[in-house]
Amino acid sequence: MDFSQGVSPTLRITRRQDVEASGNFTFDVWNPFIGVYQSVSSLPEGLRRVDELASLITQMYARRHPKLSALIDVPSADAPNAADSSVPAGNEWAELRVNLTEHPTYDTRRSDQLIWVRNRGGKIHAAQTICNNVGYTSPI
Numbered sequence: 352m353d354f355s356q357g358v359s360p361t362l363r364i365t366r367r368q369d370v371e372a373s374g375n376f377t378f379d380v381w382n383p384f385i386g387v388y389q390s391v392s393s394l395p396e397g398l399r400r401v402d403e404l405a406s407l408i409t410q411m412y413a414r415r416h417p418k419l420s421a422l423i424d425v426p427s428a429d430a431p432n433a434a435d436s437s438v439p440a441g442n443e444w445a446e447l448r449v450n451l452t453e454h455p456t457y458d459t460r461r462s463d464q465l466i467w468v469r470n471r472g473g474k475i476h477a478a479q480t481i482c483n484n485v486g487y488t489s490p491i
Contacts, residue, residue, distance in 0.1 A: 360404035366485040386423030428465040445484035480481040
């Protein structure tokens, strides 16, 4: 596997419109080992989990692990069924992914901009970007 293939964990924040209370946000991490979004309880927990998964993938790459080819990339946001059932239609979401290189960088995308865009800052800046995209007040 080549890191340029883009198989990496992501963190998604969703602003739920289907609930009366303002500011109802959910956090999900894309796990490339099993190919699903997994719910996490907070932004800091999501960032920690993304780092943990990225570290495991980096170790696998360094060891040329044969299971690298089994990793599943996050779905394209414009593909059929890409929104997955955890994000009902009409909800705003924003997502960051780590690019697994020698010096990791971060990309972001959101519900109204489906193509990944390179974030010019580090992890905290990328996290703040996705928080701002959905109106989440970040504790970081």
